[in-house]
Amino acid sequence: MRNPLSDKIVTIKPSGxxxxxxxxxxxxxxxxxxxxxxxxxxxxxxRDEGIYSLEKGRTFYTSNAGLKExxxxxxxxxxxxxxxxxxPVHEVILTVGGSEAIDIxxxxxxxxxxxxxxxxxxxxxxxxxxxxxxxxxxxxxxxAENEFRLTAQELEEAITDxxxxxxxxxxxxxxxxxxxxxxxxxxxxxxxxxxxFVITDEIYAELSYGSERHVSIAxxxxxxxxxxxxxxxxxxxxxxxxxxxxxxxxxxIAEQMLKIHQFAIMCAPTTSQYAAVEAIKNGDVDVERMRExxxxxxxxxxxxxAEMGLPCFEPYGAFYVFPCIRxxxxxxxxFATRFxxxxxxxxxxxxxxxxxxxxxxxxSYAYSLESLKVAIGRLADxxxxxxxxxxxxx
Amino acid sequence: MREExxxxxxxxxRIDLKELxxxxxxxxxxxxxxxxxxxxxxVICGYHTLIDWEKTSLEQVxxxxxxxxxxxxxxxxxxxxxxxxxxxxxxxxxxxxxxxDLLITLEGKSLKEISxxxxxxxxxxxxxxxxxxxxxxKKYKDHGTVLSKKHVDQREKITP
Numbered sequence: 350m351r352n353p354l355s356d357k358i359v360t361i362k363p364s365g366x367x368x369x370x371x372x373x374x375x376x377x378x379x380x381x382x383x384x385x386x387x388x389x390x391x392x393x394x395x396r397d398e399g400i401y402s403l404e405k406g407r408t409f410y411t412s413n414a415g416l417k418e419x420x421x422x423x424x425x426x427x428x429x430x431x432x433x434x435x436x437p438v439h440e441v442i443l444t445v446g447g448s449e450a451i452d453i454x455x456x457x458x459x460x461x462x463x464x465x466x467x468x469x470x471x472x473x474x475x476x477x478x479x480x481x482x483x484x485x486x487x488x489x490x491x492x493a494e495n496e497f498r499l500t501a502q503e504l505e506e507a508i509t510d511x512x513x514x515x516x517x518x519x520x521x522x523x524x525x526x527x528x529x530x531x532x533x534x535x536x537x538x539x540x541x542x543x544x545x546f547v548i549t550d551e552i553y554a555e556l557s558y559g560s561e562r563h564v565s566i567a568x569x570x571x572x573x574x575x576x577x578x579x580x581x582x583x584x585x586x587x588x589x590x591x592x593x594x595x596x597x598x599x600x601x602i603a604e605q606m607l608k609i610h611q612f613a614i615m616c617a618p619t620t621s622q623y624a625a626v627e628a629i630k631n632g633d634v635d636v637e638r639m640r641e642x643x644x645x646x647x648x649x650x651x652x653x654x655a656e657m658g659l660p661c662f663e664p665y666g667a668f669y670v671f672p673c674i675r676x677x678x679x680x681x682x683x684f685a686t687r688f689x690x691x692x693x694x695x696x697x698x699x700x701x702x703x704x705x706x707x708x709x710x711x712x713s714y715a716y717s718l719e720s721l722k723v724a725i726g727r728l729a730d731x732x733x734x735x736x737x738x739x740x741x742x743x
Numbered sequence: 744m745r746e747e748x749x750x751x752x753x754x755x756x757r758i759d760l761k762e763l764x765x766x767x768x769x770x771x772x773x774x775x776x777x778x779x780x781x782x783x784x785x786v787i788c789g790y791h792t793l794i795d796w797e798k799t800s801l802e803q804v805x806x807x808x809x810x811x812x813x814x815x816x817x818x819x820x821x822x823x824x825x826x827x828x829x830x831x832x833x834x835x836x837x838x839x840x841x842x843x844d845l846l847i848t849l850e851g852k853s854l855k856e857i858s859x860x861x862x863x864x865x866x867x868x869x870x871x872x873x874x875x876x877x878x879x880x881k882k883y884k885d886h887g888t889v890l891s892k893k894h895v896d897q898r899e900k901i902t903p
Contacts, residue, residue, distance in 0.1 A: 364903060373901050
């Protein structure tokens with residue numbers, strides 16, 4: 350029989366998270382600090398609208414781009430939060446999570462051989478999606494001493510005459526890093542000077558804890574026309590399972606993205622879209638309440654790390670912290686595996702998010718403070734034990 | 744900080760000062776001062792424990808009583824409300840808009856005890872026009888906490 354597979358897909362490695370997932374699934378009593386989704390239930394008024402839409406028999410396809418009413422509400426939201434003006438008819442597409450938006454944006458923009466700059470550590474999808482779109486990923490290894498922000502110099506050094514797109518993943522999964530206005534201004538200057546485009550994944554935009562609220566690079570002068578803005582409902586409104594994201598792009602790009610979406614997906618889930626109208630219209634209070642709680646947990650973790658002597662830069666976004674475990678002479682994979690075996694707590698090795706994540710762990714605080722305390726107590730025990738081992742060897 | 748502090752201790756009044764300081768990102772002394780101020784101002788009126796008596800061996804019956812009253816000259820509803828809330832078995836007294844005036848919640852050992860309270864103590868009070876007593880059969884949720892079900896984390900243990 351002939352080989353049924355495409356060479357391209359075979360070369361792509363499965364997500365580094367997968368292996369760990371399989372181990373943890375076997376351990377029923379394991380605690381986890383390994384999830385990338387909110388612990389809150391979707392607020393009831395939002396779920397209620399989803400249920401109501403089903404009762405009313407709204408069980409058909411929507412238009413390819415999504416419900417008009419929802420696109421209008423998304424534009425209203427972007428206007429009131431970021432001062433961004435998008436045309437709901439030609440510039441907004443509802444997608445199956447932010448993930449689909451990443452895929453169709455890259456496919457709509459890349460020609461074979463075009464380089465895509467991807468700062469790592471980052472979410473696991475950009476690199477394989479770029480490869481699937483015939484692009485060439487160019488990785489920037491972000492540095493802890495810059496709090497894992499992307500600097501203009503790092504970008505400048507990565508740009509070649511083949512560079513087409515920069516992926517900008519902030520607030521960042523897995524590091525929790527953010528980019529403030531001044532950081533983005535420096536990036537925008539380089540982007541415009543080299544005439545490249547930006548795909549900015551702002552799925553964690555609402556989960557930002559610094560004194561400055563999240564800034565979108567699309568807000569900066571000259572940037573909106575060269576930016577694909579990706580956001581969604583999963584993280585802000587605790588709606589991961591509804592699979593609903595969106596992207597906003599200049600009409601010339603959105604038109605082509607819509608073609609891929611139309612042929613591959615048809616439209617985002619209808620029930621989710623009705624629920625999302627309620628979320629974006631009346632969900633600000635819920636977002637505020639959840640952000641407040643995440644921030645309390647974030648402060649608790651920073652304090653706990655300081656007490657156990659685990660170095661960690663203070664992250665101001667998403668719901669992750671990214672402590673450094675280099676001092677123990679274990680890889681992040683070894684650390685996470687031993688921690689799981691000895692203390693029955695799952696964390697994700699930093700290396701799952703790119704080579705430069707080696708030496709770090711992603712710890713999620715999408716857990717109640719009570720659960721965090723138990724798991725972090727075990728981490729403190731484990732770290733204490735490793736330190737004692739190390740000191741004995743000296 | 745005050746509102747955030749109140750939201751935290753409304754759910755967990757046992758949380759200690761040190762932990763409050765950590766999660767609020769302030770000093771312990773600031774938390775202590777804020778709590779003292781809130782107590783002095785009467786914003787914090789007490790530190791209670793939410794108990795599901797159903798799960799104990801104690802026999803306990805709760806009732807809601809709707810009361811219609813004639814307000815008294817010069818005192819409105821306050822005087823009659825006070826007469827009612829002074830009974831220790833009365834849990835709460837609210838002035839209500841709509842079809843009746845006062846809503847009382849009451850706890851007793853038995854239906855008989857609550858009936859006796861209504862017929863012997865409440866109904867005979869002057870200015871009370873009528874009462875309607877509703878016995879509570881089951882508490883699903885109280886003070887924002889769901890009593891009947893335990894929350895189970897249904898997420899996959901590791902996700903990107």
